[in-house]
Amino acid sequence: MTAPLTERAARRAEGDEPAVRLDGVSKIYGQGRNGLLALDSISLSVAPGEFVSLLGASGCGKSTLLSLVAGLDSPTAGTLSVGGRKIAMMFQEPALFPWLTVAANVEMALRVQGVAKRERRDRAAEFLDIVHLGGFGAKRPHELSGGMRQRVSLARALAQEADVLLMDEPFGALDAMTRDLLHDELERIWQKRGLSVLFVTHNVREAVRLGDRVVLLSSRPGKVAEEFEVDIERPRLTDSPEVAELASTITARLRQEVLRHGR
Numbered sequence: 001m002t003a004p005l006t007e008r009a010a011r012r013a014e015g016d017e018p019a020v021r022l023d024g025v026s027k028i029y030g031q032g033r034n035g036l037l038a039l040d041s042i043s044l045s046v047a048p049g050e051f052v053s054l055l056g057a058s059g060c061g062k063s064t065l066l067s068l069v070a071g072l073d074s075p076t077a078g079t080l081s082v083g084g085r086k087i088a089m090m091f092q093e094p095a096l097f098p099w100l101t102v103a104a105n106v107e108m109a110l111r112v113q114g115v116a117k118r119e120r121r122d123r124a125a126e127f128l129d130i131v132h133l134g135g136f137g138a139k140r141p142h143e144l145s146g147g148m149r150q151r152v153s154l155a156r157a158l159a160q161e162a163d164v165l166l167m168d169e170p171f172g173a174l175d176a177m178t179r180d181l182l183h184d185e186l187e188r189i190w191q192k193r194g195l196s197v198l199f200v201t202h203n204v205r206e207a208v209r210l211g212d213r214v215v216l217l218s219s220r221p222g223k224v225a226e227e228f229e230v231d232i233e234r235p236r237l238t239d240s241p242e243v244a245e246l247a248s249t250i251t252a253r254l255r256q257e258v259l260r261h262g263r
């Protein structure tokens with residue numbers, strides 16, 4: 001079970017080693033006069049077991065930040081540490097291999113870890129059970145709905161046995177009802193497995209529904225504009241008055257940021 005919010009906030013305040021830590025991280029794409037400052041001196045940490053939502057206008061550098069944490073790219077300046085933790089990533093597009101079955105897609109994550117064939121099959125089935133897709137292992141991705149494909153993608157991420165899950169608008173393409181169901185699923189799995197999550201979204205209510213904390217980035221270049229502690233009891237409902245109230249405060253702040261940049 002994940003520690004209650006106050007306890008997690010206290011651990012952070014006490015300076016426990018974060019799962020993810022960025023200190024003054026900047027990223028410039030290109031060089032010289034053509035260089036583009038995408039992130040400007042970002043300092044941000046995610047405590048072990050914490051769920052952090054990352055919000056910001058389009059182009060403010062959210063995906064850049066995730067790719068730096070995932071080690072897919074390096075910061076131009078500053079330091080970034082994940083303390084040797086294993087990282088898994090999920091995108092808006094499930095990025096499954098269409099010619100493989102659902103089970104084989106999950107097994108692939110186990111194969112790269114060197115898990116033996118027999119064990120792979122059993123463990124893939126377990127991960128599919130966790131995301132409520134037991135019985136769908138023999139299907140191909142195109143036979144599933146968008147929400148089910150994202151569940152497979154989540155099962156594959158879990159199969160990587162990561163401590164940190166990076167999610168780049170994973171539910172952005174789904175309808176509201178499916179998204180709601182996946183919020184419940186993700187919350188259950190996150191709490192049970194004690195994952196640290198960095199979740200990028202454009203949807204303010206989604207950020208509040210899921211996050212222990214919402215970090216708002218300003219745009220061009222991306223900087224931390226403000227952080228909001230989400231002190232709302234779980235499980236939360238996206239359309240509850242508490243979620244709506246904080247979401248409207250954050251939306252007003254986000255609007256200020258967007259207007260400040262004349263977009």
Ligand SMILES: Nc1ncnc2c1ncn2[C@@H]1O[C@H](COP(=O)(O)OP(=O)(O)OP(=O)(O)O)[C@@H](O)[C@H]1O
Nearest residue numbers: 029030036038056057058059060061062063064065
């Ligand atoms: N590989 C790259 N080379 C050059 N510029 C890039 C590269 N990747 C991103 N950028 C630029 O860096 C800035 C930040 O992009 P990024 O995709 O990180 O923003 P974002 O907040 O994730 O955007 P969105 O919300 O639209 O997905 C943008 O101006 C983008 O054009």
